[in-house]
Amino acid sequence: MTVENPLNLTEIDYIVVECFHIAGLVLAVGMTAIVDFRLLGLILPKQSPHQLASFTALWMAGGLVVAVFTGFMLFSIDPGSYYKNSTFLVKMACLCLAIVLNYTVHIKVVLPGATLRHGKIVACISLAVWTATVCCGIFIANNLLDIG
């Protein structure tokens, strides 16, 4: 017995889920970017990176959960097509790298005793990886990074 994916039935459902996906991603990336910009010394000089990371940790995690959950829902519409899309695979790689980076190295460099130079390097990498994730999300439709 086959079960039809509800997202395939109506177009509006897909758009709504995609809106939540983008909103979750914006929340996660935005909150991480605040800490990264602070590590680079560009914004909020009165707040320490550790304080800002404490502010944003929960919201970043919440946005990430929403983005990943809705991402799975979008993926479930046409898994075969996504699997063959090399841009999607690059996006997944960037996303995994960004998450691992965020919860390992990024946490260490925002601690009060961390080196400033290391913090700036990690912030640049983090911004680049998150931006690449967002860009690849856009490129999936066109499969711009079609390596094969």
Place this chain on the structure above:
Amino acid sequence: MLLALLQWIQNTSVFVYLRSSAYLYPIILALHLSAISLFGGMIVLTDLCLLGWISPAGVRRGCDRWSPLAEAHRLAGRGNIRPPSILLQSRAVLLQRLLPHQTAAICIGWSSRAGIPKSSLQPARGNDGGWITKSTGAPRGFSVSSAVGRYPHRRQGDRICAGASGPSFPIRLLRDAYVHHTPTKNRAPFHY
């Protein structure tokens, strides 16, 4: 007139090329979304501070991380502590007296967190409105303007301070119900 202008813009060679390009349009769209993601976060942070959903007070106290459990613990009224939102704590304190079970007070306090208006950003002054008790004062040293760089017209050091116009409507309703339906000898005194 406007339509003609828009059509002229659309037919400009640059935008024709942009529209027909397989690469340029997605790249610009990706940059657009990246910019929204990166800088939208700051706007979100500002708004979360205004809503009281981010706990600057907790960070000021040196907490490693804002945690819902710690928040619930504070709302339960353990000692003279400062929650992130004045309105939140003041309601929770009142609800503690009104409701027999602390959990209910916590739930209602949580659900009322969004009710912090922008007008609540006022210079710190004496809590003479009869609503905010000494224990529910503004988080020490917290300044929305300094924290997020918004509202530059407000001087540094202005603190989040609840409006002194008294409790909101549902709280007034609960208080009035309590006052009217409780015998005077059993009534707990209100200290707001």
